[in-house]
Amino acid sequence: MKIFKRNNKIRVFIFFILLLTIACEKVTEYEVLSGQLIGYVTLYDNNRNKLTDHSGVEIIVEGSNPQIKASTNENGQFIIDNLKSGIYNIVFYKEGYCQHKIISYQFVGGNKPATINQTSLFGQSNLQINSLELTESEYQYTVVFTVKAKVSGQIENTNSICRYFLSNEPDISYRNYISTNVVYKYTGNEEISFNLQIDTLKFPVGSELYMIMYPASEVNQYYTDINTGNKIYTSININKPSTVANITIPEVESPW
Amino acid sequence: MKILKFLIISNIFIFLFGCDKSEENIFLKGNIVGFVNLVDETGTEVEDKSGVNVTMEGLTSLANTNEDGRFEFKNVPAGTYNLIYNKTDYGVYKRFSYQFIGGNLPALVNETTLYEQPNIEIQSLDFSFNDNIISISGKISETSHITFQTFINDSSNVSNLKYDFATGKHSYSGWGFTEFSQSIYLSETPYSAGDKVYLVIYFMNPNEEWGYYDYENGKYVYTSYKKATSVINLILE
Numbered sequence: 001m002k003i004f005k006r007n008n009k010i011r012v013f014i015f016f017i018l019l020l021t022i023a024c025e026k027v028t029e030y031e032v033l034s035g036q037l038i039g040y041v042t043l044y045d046n047n048r049n050k051l052t053d054h055s056g057v058e059i060i061v062e063g064s065n066p067q068i069k070a071s072t073n074e075n076g077q078f079i080i081d082n083l084k085s086g087i088y089n090i091v092f093y094k095e096g097y098c099q100h101k102i103i104s105y106q107f108v109g110g111n112k113p114a115t116i117n118q119t120s121l122f123g124q125s126n127l128q129i130n131s132l133e134l135t136e137s138e139y140q141y142t143v144v145f146t147v148k149a150k151v152s153g154q155i156e157n158t159n160s161i162c163r164y165f166l167s168n169e170p171d172i173s174y175r176n177y178i179s180t181n182v183v184y185k186y187t188g189n190e191e192i193s194f195n196l197q198i199d200t201l202k203f204p205v206g207s208e209l210y211m212i213m214y215p216a217s218e219v220n221q222y223y224t225d226i227n228t229g230n231k232i233y234t235s236i237n238i239n240k241p242s243t244v245a246n247i248t249i250p251e252v253e254s255p256w
Numbered sequence: 257m258k259i260l261k262f263l264i265i266s267n268i269f270i271f272l273f274g275c276d277k278s279e280e281n282i283f284l285k286g287n288i289v290g291f292v293n294l295v296d297e298t299g300t301e302v303e304d305k306s307g308v309n310v311t312m313e314g315l316t317s318l319a320n321t322n323e324d325g326r327f328e329f330k331n332v333p334a335g336t337y338n339l340i341y342n343k344t345d346y347g348v349y350k351r352f353s354y355q356f357i358g359g360n361l362p363a364l365v366n367e368t369t370l371y372e373q374p375n376i377e378i379q380s381l382d383f384s385f386n387d388n389i390i391s392i393s394g395k396i397s398e399t400s401h402i403t404f405q406t407f408i409n410d411s412s413n414v415s416n417l418k419y420d421f422a423t424g425k426h427s428y429s430g431w432g433f434t435e436f437s438q439s440i441y442l443s444e445t446p447y448s449a450g451d452k453v454y455l456v457i458y459f460m461n462p463n464e465e466w467g468y469y470d471y472e473n474g475k476y477v478y479t480s481y482k483k484a485t486s487v488i489n490l491i492l493e
Binding site for chain 1: 284286289291300303324325326355356357358359360361362363364367
């Protein structure tokens with residue numbers, strides 16, 4: 001202690017360091033804004049009927065460290081406090097519902113809460129696709145296949161939806177495909193049957209076409225896979241895929 | 257007192273220079289990912305979407321798309337940017353005022369579509385001014401579809417970005433066209449008889465429905481614009 005009293009230079013040096021620390025801390029605090037994020041989730045059953053209780057949806061903020069979680073109240077509202085400015089993926093999860101994701105959400109932060117677009121979650125379809133079959137259909141000039149799928153479970157639901165995916169590779173799935181579309185299964189039917197016209201620019205003559213089908217609860221919901229650019233449809237039941245059907249693209253008569 | 261002086265001065269120095277390094281870091285950084293779609297002259301989506309150059313005004317780095325049309329900028333500081341997409345024979349798309357915050361995960365830019373520029377050549381061109389109508393007619397290499405627009409200005413630097421008057425988008429389709437024509441009524445234009453005007457014609461991809469608004473020039477622009485003629489001057493008499 002005597003040294004400190006005697007040597008002013010040391011005291012000044014310590015003070016200097018102290019000031020530096022305080023000054024730099026202030027700047028660090030200023031570095032990243034934070035704020036509140038509010039969102040709403042609406043729950044629907046697997047027949048697109050809106051529920052009254054929207055609670056129990058788990059929200060996971062991917063990209064936050066440590067990972068932030070929240071859950072919805074009865075109104076479907078969730079609140080995340082002290083979220084730092086940044087880019088996040090927001091995952092919506094509830095047992096028995098199709099998981100959804102909002103990717104690359106840019107959050108600024110500030111004094112007022114930010115609200116994220118209202119999100120809908122759909123109950124997973126219980127439709128079971130028991131078989132999937134592709135056969136050649138006799139059309140002139142264009143490649144057309146007849147698709148037949150036998151289904152069971154929730155067949156009394158009004159217009160159940162199935163989403164099919166097409167690819168030229170056997171490891172086809174809802175993540176790995178070239179094109180996709182939906183078909184409706186009408187009330188009471190135990191079979192889906194439709195004609196599928198093939199774009200021979202995407203699926204050339206002689207190549208093998210692969211198809212897979214999933215029961216779906218809704219048509220449009222998706223997010224973009226940031227690695228491939230593919231749309232990842234989220235309102236399908238990924239646990240209940242059909243078997244993979246395949247067929248060779250036949251030669252067709254030219255109209256010329 | 258010496259000490260006090262020293263303290264005050266050091267204090268000022270610390271606040272001015274002490275934290276320079278931190279200040280450079282005020283803005284978050286992050287990656288930006290985007291996808292580009294290509295549509296050819298016939299309206300078909302192109303399989304191989306590689307070779308689109310993407311630049312961000314204000315950054316020196318350049319990105320190129322891969323076969324999926326994907327591009328990525330790494331370690332971009334937060335800010336507002338203009339993204340410029342271009343590919344030879346496909347023209348240019350400009351995305352203005354893209355706001356980027358930065359963070360741990362990449363940001364995704366909305367998909368952009370570039371349309372192939374038409375491969376039509378003008379073989380001869382005629383202009384005339386009669387009965388207060390500017391008539392344009394030309395012979396072209398054979399094509400099944402043609403979409404064009406005429407731009408008029410009172411100075412010779414007329415272009416799709418610099419004009420007083422532009423005609424609507426004109427489209428013809430059918431089999432084996434070899435000529436095209438257009439009539440512009442003087443009353444539609446801001447000009448009067450006796451004025452000297454400059455005209456230029458641009459072709460564009462007929463499948464491009466929506467272009468984009470160029471905020472710098474205040475003009476609506478199609479990505480597939482391709483200058484079809486040199487600038488032609490015409491005295492309206």
